[in-house]
Amino acid sequence: MSECSAQPKRLVAVLLFAISASGAAVADPPPGYYDTVDLTSQATLRATLHAVIDGHTRIPYTSSSTDTWDVLELADEDPYDTGRILDLYRNRVYPKQGGGNVYYNREHSWPNSYGFPDEGSTNLPYSDCHHLFLCDIGYNNDRGSLVFGDCVSGCNARPTDEYDGQSGVNYFRSGTPVGVWETWSGRRGDVARAILYMDVRYEGDGTEPDLIATDDLDLIVSCQTGDNEPIGYMGLVSVLLLWHEEDPVDQRELARNDVVYQFQHNRNPFIDHPEWVDLLYGDGLSDVPDLAPALAITSVHPNPFNPATQIAFTLPRSGPVHLAVFGLDGRFVASLVSGYREAGPYRATWNGRGMRGESMPGGVYLLRLDSGALVDSEKLLLLK
Numbered sequence: 476m477s478e479c480s481a482q483p484k485r486l487v488a489v490l491l492f493a494i495s496a497s498g499a500a501v502a503d504p505p506p507g508y509y510d511t512v513d514l515t516s517q518a519t520l521r522a523t524l525h526a527v528i529d530g531h532t533r534i535p536y537t538s539s540s541t542d543t544w545d546v547l548e549l550a551d552e553d554p555y556d557t558g559r560i561l562d563l564y565r566n567r568v569y570p571k572q573g574g575g576n577v578y579y580n581r582e583h584s585w586p587n588s589y590g591f592p593d594e595g596s597t598n599l600p601y602s603d604c605h606h607l608f609l610c611d612i613g614y615n616n617d618r619g620s621l622v623f624g625d626c627v628s629g630c631n632a633r634p635t636d637e638y639d640g641q642s643g644v645n646y647f648r649s650g651t652p653v654g655v656w657e658t659w660s661g662r663r664g665d666v667a668r669a670i671l672y673m674d675v676r677y678e679g680d681g682t683e684p685d686l687i688a689t690d691d692l693d694l695i696v697s698c699q700t701g702d703n704e705p706i707g708y709m710g711l712v713s714v715l716l717l718w719h720e721e722d723p724v725d726q727r728e729l730a731r732n733d734v735v736y737q738f739q740h741n742r743n744p745f746i747d748h749p750e751w752v753d754l755l756y757g758d759g760l761s762d763v764p765d766l767a768p769a770l771a772i773t774s775v776h777p778n779p780f781n782p783a784t785q786i787a788f789t790l791p792r793s794g795p796v797h798l799a800v801f802g803l804d805g806r807f808v809a810s811l812v813s814g815y816r817e818a819g820p821y822r823a824t825w826n827g828r829g830m831r832g833e834s835m836p837g838g839v840y841l842l843r844l845d846s847g848a849l850v851d852s853e854k855l856l857l858l859k
Contacts, residue, residue: 590707
């Protein structure tokens with residue numbers, strides 16, 4: 476969430492009119508914008524994509540000149556009425572009010588408390604409009620700093636309005652170490668691509684944080700220190716990848732990308748090229764040559780177990796790795812390892828608890844290890 480105090484301000488009328496008039500018609504990156512992106516491997520894709528979108532023009536969060544209010548009231552403009560905005564979670568239209576109104580505010584889809592809570596001239600993610608959205612104040616307060624994920628039990632419902640034939644329900648639940656917010660079906664892809672953009676855009680260059688999308692809730696909570704941190708985490712990345720598939724890019728999101736680009740001079744590449752999500756996070760590209768040693772879970776001991784088991788695994792090459800536990804019905808239970816790792820042997824522990832720290836019932840679970848296009852799995856038997 477993360478709405479800070481906002482003050483009314485003057486619009487730069489001529490500039491905003493020009494962008495409003497031209498932005499909706501563009502819907503394409505400028506010629507040559509992605510020419511240097513290298514799809515040879517996941518590592519080169521990430522590095523070259525970061526280089527393209529890095530170093531954008533900072534937009535002041537709140538200012539008497541052009542600021543995030545100006546950008547967002549254009550980016551989130553009602554396509555049928557230029558005098559209104561369409562909010563993210565409630566799917567409600569509001570007359571444009573400007574900063575500090577009592578109807579809608581600015582939602583940090585990547586909560587600023589996860590790595591960059593202090594606004595400043597060098598804190599670019601705080602005011603990066605690719606992950607900021609205008610949002611109904613009450614719904615924004617409900618979301619708070621909850622991670623994005625599927626809410627499966629004990630959930631509160633926040634229904635949307637019907638707009639342009641679309642409606643749905645947001646679900647959320649508080650919890651320990653952190654709760655979960657399930658975005659309604661019509662906008663879940665938007666927030667997923669915003670988080671993936673942040674994961675690639677911010678790599679720890681200079682004074683910027685390294686922002687990492689993960690399934691590890693302990694890592695996500697670890698950066699909530701109240702200070703700007705060198706590393707920040709957000710998730711749940713496995714859910715966001717599914718949301719990206721479930722809610723494809725639409726014309727409104729393309730137009731939004733154009734508006735933000737005209738102010739910040741960088742784009743969200745996963746809106747322009749949604750197929751790159753699978754190349755970077757899925758099985759579309761592999762950094763592992765054919766003759767490389769196999770990715771493997773080398774041992775699980777004890778198994779059966781109670782209360783905990785030790786897991787040994789080997790990575791054949793450096794790269795992103797995820798080690799997670801699932802129910803036999805495919806339901807995500809817990810993340811044990813998530814992030815970039817060097818090649819080599821590793822160990823992890825599962826203590827028989829779920830993503831919210833709850834004790835899981837006895838039974839058979841599936842342990843899944845994946846890195847790039849490589850996957851290995853084992854069954855676990857938790858005794859109770």
